[in-house]
Amino acid sequence: MTPARSNLRIDSGRLWNAIHETAKFGGTPKGGVRRLTLGPEDKQVRDWFRAACEAAGCEVRVDGLGTMFAIRKGRDMSKAPVGLGSHLDTQPTGGKFDGILGTLAALEVVRTLNDADIETDAPLCIANWTNEEGSRFAPAMMASAAYAGDFTTENILGRLDAEGISVAQALDTIGYRGVDPVGQQKFSAFVELHIEQGPLLEAEGKTIGVVDRGQGIMWYDGRIAGFASHAGTTPMPLRRDALAAFSELVLAIEKIVKDHGPHAVGTVGEIIVENPSRNVIPGDLVFTTDIRSPDGKTLDALHEAVSAAAADIGKRRKVAITLEQVWRKEPTVFNTTLVDAVATATETLGYSNRRITSGAGHDACNLATVVPSAMIFVPCKDGISHNELEDATQADCAAGANVLLHTALSLAGIAD
Amino acid sequence: MTPARSNLRIDSGRLWNAIHETAKFGGTPKGGVRRLTLGPEDKQVRDWFRAACEAAGCEVRVDGLGTMFAIRKGRDMSKAPVGLGSHLDTQPTGGKFDGILGTLAALEVVRTLNDADIETDAPLCIANWTNEEGSRFAPAMMASAAYAGDFTTENILGRLDAEGISVAQALDTIGYRGVDPVGQQKFSAFVELHIEQGPLLEAEGKTIGVVDRGQGIMWYDGRIAGFASHAGTTPMPLRRDALAAFSELVLAIEKIVKDHGPHAVGTVGEIIVENPSRNVIPGDLVFTTDIRSPDGKTLDALHEAVSAAAADIGKRRKVAITLEQVWRKEPTVFNTTLVDAVATATETLGYSNRRITSGAGHDACNLATVVPSAMIFVPCKDGISHNELEDATQADCAAGANVLLHTALSLAGIAD
Numbered sequence: 001m002t003p004a005r006s007n008l009r010i011d012s013g014r015l016w017n018a019i020h021e022t023a024k025f026g027g028t029p030k031g032g033v034r035r036l037t038l039g040p041e042d043k044q045v046r047d048w049f050r051a052a053c054e055a056a057g058c059e060v061r062v063d064g065l066g067t068m069f070a071i072r073k074g075r076d077m078s079k080a081p082v083g084l085g086s087h088l089d090t091q092p093t094g095g096k097f098d099g100i101l102g103t104l105a106a107l108e109v110v111r112t113l114n115d116a117d118i119e120t121d122a123p124l125c126i127a128n129w130t131n132e133e134g135s136r137f138a139p140a141m142m143a144s145a146a147y148a149g150d151f152t153t154e155n156i157l158g159r160l161d162a163e164g165i166s167v168a169q170a171l172d173t174i175g176y177r178g179v180d181p182v183g184q185q186k187f188s189a190f191v192e193l194h195i196e197q198g199p200l201l202e203a204e205g206k207t208i209g210v211v212d213r214g215q216g217i218m219w220y221d222g223r224i225a226g227f228a229s230h231a232g233t234t235p236m237p238l239r240r241d242a243l244a245a246f247s248e249l250v251l252a253i254e255k256i257v258k259d260h261g262p263h264a265v266g267t268v269g270e271i272i273v274e275n276p277s278r279n280v281i282p283g284d285l286v287f288t289t290d291i292r293s294p295d296g297k298t299l300d301a302l303h304e305a306v307s308a309a310a311a312d313i314g315k316r317r318k319v320a321i322t323l324e325q326v327w328r329k330e331p332t333v334f335n336t337t338l339v340d341a342v343a344t345a346t347e348t349l350g351y352s353n354r355r356i357t358s359g360a361g362h363d364a365c366n367l368a369t370v371v372p373s374a375m376i377f378v379p380c381k382d383g384i385s386h387n388e389l390e391d392a393t394q395a396d397c398a399a400g401a402n403v404l405l406h407t408a409l410s411l412a413g414i415a416d
Numbered sequence: 417m418t419p420a421r422s423n424l425r426i427d428s429g430r431l432w433n434a435i436h437e438t439a440k441f442g443g444t445p446k447g448g449v450r451r452l453t454l455g456p457e458d459k460q461v462r463d464w465f466r467a468a469c470e471a472a473g474c475e476v477r478v479d480g481l482g483t484m485f486a487i488r489k490g491r492d493m494s495k496a497p498v499g500l501g502s503h504l505d506t507q508p509t510g511g512k513f514d515g516i517l518g519t520l521a522a523l524e525v526v527r528t529l530n531d532a533d534i535e536t537d538a539p540l541c542i543a544n545w546t547n548e549e550g551s552r553f554a555p556a557m558m559a560s561a562a563y564a565g566d567f568t569t570e571n572i573l574g575r576l577d578a579e580g581i582s583v584a585q586a587l588d589t590i591g592y593r594g595v596d597p598v599g600q601q602k603f604s605a606f607v608e609l610h611i612e613q614g615p616l617l618e619a620e621g622k623t624i625g626v627v628d629r630g631q632g633i634m635w636y637d638g639r640i641a642g643f644a645s646h647a648g649t650t651p652m653p654l655r656r657d658a659l660a661a662f663s664e665l666v667l668a669i670e671k672i673v674k675d676h677g678p679h680a681v682g683t684v685g686e687i688i689v690e691n692p693s694r695n696v697i698p699g700d701l702v703f704t705t706d707i708r709s710p711d712g713k714t715l716d717a718l719h720e721a722v723s724a725a726a727a728d729i730g731k732r733r734k735v736a737i738t739l740e741q742v743w744r745k746e747p748t749v750f751n752t753t754l755v756d757a758v759a760t761a762t763e764t765l766g767y768s769n770r771r772i773t774s775g776a777g778h779d780a781c782n783l784a785t786v787v788p789s790a791m792i793f794v795p796c797k798d799g800i801s802h803n804e805l806e807d808a809t810q811a812d813c814a815a816g817a818n819v820l821l822h823t824a825l826s827l828a829g830i831a832d
Contacts, residue, residue: 092691093644135693198649215648219694228509230802231683231706232631233614233775236674238799243684244670247663254660258652267647268659269694275508276686277551278635278704279776280802288694290647359649383654386646386696 005414006348008116010405012398015108019397022048022088022104023096032388033096037089037131038066038170045088046176049103049128056110058126061185062178064153065143066130066171069185072110074123075415082120082412083187083371084109084404085127086194087363091135095390097380097397102193103128105401109408121413122188129363130176136161137170139219139327144363146182148370153182189338189411190373192364193400195392199383200356207399208346209356209377212339214332214365215263216299220289221326222249222310226319228275228283243273243282245317252309253289260302264293265359289323294331294357332358332365338374338411345406346376351399360385376403421830422764424532426821428814431524435813438464438504438520439512448804449512453505453547454482454586461504462592465519465544472526474542477601478594480569481559482546482587485601488526490539491831498536498828499603499787500525500820501543502610503779507551511806513796513813518609519544521817525824537829538604545779546592552577553586555635555743560779562598564786569598605754605827606789608780609816611808615799616772623815624762625772625793628755630748630781631679632715636705637742638665638726642735644691644699659689659698661733668725669705676718680709681775705739710747710773748774748781754790754827761822762792767815776801792819 025048026034026041035041046068050060053070060070071081086102106126113120129147134140137159146156157168171177196202201209226242250268257266267290274284291306293299307323314321346353356377358365364373378400381391441464442450442457451457462484466476469486476486487497502518522542529536550556553575562572573584587593612618617625642658666684673682683706690700707722709715723739730737762769772793774781780789794816797807 091693091696133693134695138694140695196649197646199651199654217648228803229800230613230776231685232633232681232708232777233612233799233801234681235615236670236677236681238615241670241683243687244666247666250660250663251667254652254657261652265648265650265652267657267695267697269647269689269696269698270692271659271687271689273685273687277507277549277802278554278685279550279556279683279706280507280685281683282685283803290695292648360646361648383649384645385649386693387644387699 005409008112008405010108010112010398010401012394014111015105015397015401016394018104018107019096019100022100026090028093028388030388032390033090033094034092035090036092036136037133038174042089043174049088052107053126056107056114058110061180062176063180063182063185064178065146065156065182066176066178067143068128070126072124074120074412076121077123079122080186080188081123081125082408083125083127083190084408086192087129087132089131089133091133091386093388094386095388097195097390097392098197098385099132099194101195101392101397101400105193105404108401109405112405119415120409121415124408124412125185125187132363137167141361141363141366144366148366150366187371190364190367190371191338191376191404191407192362193376193404194362195380195385196377196383197360197380197385201377201379202383204354205352206354207351207378207396208353208403210339210343210346210353211358211375211377212334212355213294214358214362215292215294216296216331217329217361218291218299218303218325219327221324222287222289223322224285224319226283229281231279231281234281239281240318241281242285242319245313245319245321246271246285246287248313249310249321252313253306256302256305256309257291260293260298264298264302266291292359296331329361329365332368334368334374335372338372341410342374342376342403342407345403345410349402349406351403376400421825424528424821426524426528426814426817428810430527431521431813431817432810434520434523435512435516438516442506444509444804446804448806449506449510450508451506452508452552453549454590458505459590465504468523469542472523472530474526477596478592479596479598479601480594481562481572481598482592482594483559484544486542488540490536490828492537493539495538496602496604497539497541498824499541499543499606500824502608503545503548505547505549507549507802509804510802511804513611513806513808514613514801515548515610517611517813517816521609521820524817525821528821535831536825537831540824540828541601541603548779553583557777557779557782560782564782566782603787606780606783606787607754607792607820607823608778609792609820610778611796611801612793612799613776613796613801617793617795618799620770621768622770623767623794623812624769624819626755626759626762626769627774627791627793628750628771629710630774630778631708631710632712632747633745633777634707634715634719634741635743637740638703638705639738640701640735642699645697647695647697650697655697656734657697658701658735661729661735661737662687662701662703664729665726665737668729669722672718672721672725673707676709676714680714680718682707708775712747745777745781748784750784750790751788754788757826758790758792758819758823761819761826765818765822767819792816
């Protein structure tokens with residue numbers, strides 16, 4: 001970096017405006033965003049993003065799972081581009097920063113380079129990955145997982161949402177099933193900026209998290225089959241109450257992950273009683289569970305303990321509990337060279353920082369298995385995300401984008 | 417009763433056929449019935465019932481809440497009729513006997529009297545009460561409660577189902593909002609035949625339950641407000657998980673009712689997590705609770721204990737738990753004269769029997785506060801009801817109908 005280039009900074013106000021402009025697509029009364037993947041609001045933000053990237057001189061390509069790639073040419077087009085980006089979909093009641101910051105900061109990097117008339121040696125590529133959130137279609141991060149070869153494209157296209165709509169149908173409905181084969185777009189490296197979604201940076205007063213690890217994740221689909229009977233006439237000892245068994249299991253999972261603490265977490269996020277009625281003992285129900293740890297052996301131990309608890313509760317209460325592991329993502333160790341590049345850019349820019357483990361899953365965690373990858377975290381208010389109250393400061397967002405800019409420059413090189 | 421009349425018996429095969437013929441309206445693949453009150457299947461069975469009653473010479477009237485009254489004339493029309501009947505609606509996955517037996521047995525009583533050319537002194541009136549089950553609109557047994565003066569007609573007409581449809585709209589949609597004011601149809605007595613919905617008669621090998629009491633019932637609407645946040649990044653100690661708090665409450669209710677056993681029961685039948693997602697800690701949820709005891713003071717104690725448990729859990733877990741009692745039905749003590757009339761008819765017919773407390777609520781429990789009332793129970797298989805597996809034998813159904821017939825004759829008197 002020449003001194004002139006080391007003074008280069010992104011336009012904080014322009015980035016902030018872009019975040020708030022896109023927050024209108026699916027904006028909620030409480031200031032959050034409801035933009036489920038491949039729904040009408042996702043189409044709106046995709047159209048906006050495509051237009052913005054093209055206006056910034058990028059060529060936008062779309063792959064067979066709807067992931068968007070906006071390429072800014074470099075001097076040497078024989079080189080694979082440096083990938084920057086994240087995702088623009090949100091949780092059902094999500095915030096305006098999660099994923100969006102990383103995608104729009106990558107756009108801001110391109111705009112900043114355009115303004116400074118800087119050509120990089122390798123090209124850059126801004127990515128907007130389809131369905132990072134996983135709240136409409138499972139699993140989360142499915143497009144980057146398919147990119148990394150964990151699933152075939154056909155497998156993902158056939159996944160159904162709660163209304164029985166497939167990924168393929170949803171892509172066709174909004175016109176975002178692209179022609180490029182999944183995985184065709186190569187990268188020399190991938191860097192994702194994201195809000196921390198946890199409390200550590202804020203608590204320690206640090207501006208940048210240099211992410212060196214990502215938690216492993218296990219997802220389960222559960223089902224409990226008890227026996228539906230009359231709430232008034234069935235004596236307590238004769239009941240086979242699916243919901244009482246479920247309640248025991250929720251508390252057992254909570255205790256098990258605490259016993260494997262402090263870094264393990266476990267959550268039962270969804271429960272649906274089938275044919276519920278106020279005066280019928282619940283007979284059948286389904287639920288989902290999410291269990292995480294940054295350590296693979298701890299994941300094994302958690303799986304064993306939770307499975308044993310389910311078996312024990314089922315036996316005692318004479319209900320059938322099935323707990324199927326539908327996904328396991330091993331803990332991520334990010335590429336040392338890239339992590340060091342992020343750390344160097346952060347230090348050069350003078351931001352306070354710490355190494356950090358990602359508690360959440362991210363597309364960069366999937367990509368890390370096939371592309372040298374790294375992540376940059378900035379603080380978010382009270383560690384809250386996946387919530388309409390999710391918040392981050394303009395200064396922190398700008399700091400993260402500046403680290404992204406200088407990491408990208410160091411990885412792509414400058415042409416002249 | 418003259419000897420000839422004491423030999424009178426209902427037509428067991430005709431009653432059995434009627435039960436199975438109406439089971440087609442909302443019949444499920446597993447042999448149960450899904451006939452939610454005031455839905456299209458309820459209209460079908462109501463139309464069938466009206467036609468059958470008219471064919472049996474009755475005049476059918478409908479009150480402002482859709483309750484149907486089919487009057488068989490007596491010699492002395494200045495006398496209030498003896499009411500017989502129950503309800504034709506079912507739970508979402510209910511059986512073909514609950515309520516239906518009592519309504520169709522009353523029809524069978526009229527048909528039997530017609531065949532034998534017997535005129536009663538007082539008229540008879542077959543009732544089909546609207547929304548006994550309470551699974552579409554709350555509370556259960558709302559039409560008989562309004563009849564008894566517990567609610568105004570306007571209040572009940574405004575009640576909404578889960579889709580926001582009012583009772584008034586639902587009545588108008590199926591054409592069963594009648595012109596008669598609720599309560600206009602008077603009775604000198606009311607007798608309801610029903611399956612036991614519990615295990616006692618079957619366990620003791622008794623054919624008839626002479627019901628002398630009914631359990632008191634308390635219904636609650638609950639809400640828990642915790643805080644929705646990211647399942648991967650929120651450390652366990654910082655969580656305000658509404659579903660974990662709910663799970664504790666479910667188990668607390670279970671323990672409390674057991675501590676007040678053996679006759680107290682408590683059930684959490686419904687739980688809905690708002691905006692659920694697999695990787696979001698549940699922030700808000702709603703649920704319902706049903707608690708019963710045959711003793712009023714025990715109801716008071718249960719209310720206190722459950723309320724205290726909810727407050728304790730809410731405080732410890734930093735979530736707001738509200739538990740609103742939306743209904744309390746005091747325990748029922750049926751009219752001694754009518755209970756004795758049922759017992760006498762049962763003994764005269766030679767059926768094994770026992771006195772019994774109703775664990776379930778019934779329209780007769782509501783009517784008991786304004787009309788001398790009684791109930792007749794027959795066994796059901798394994799004590800199961802509110803389930804597609806609900807079953808009863810043809811012989812037991814016929815026995816119950818014969819007790820209903822002779823109780824009605826003793827109450828209405830014979831004209832000649």
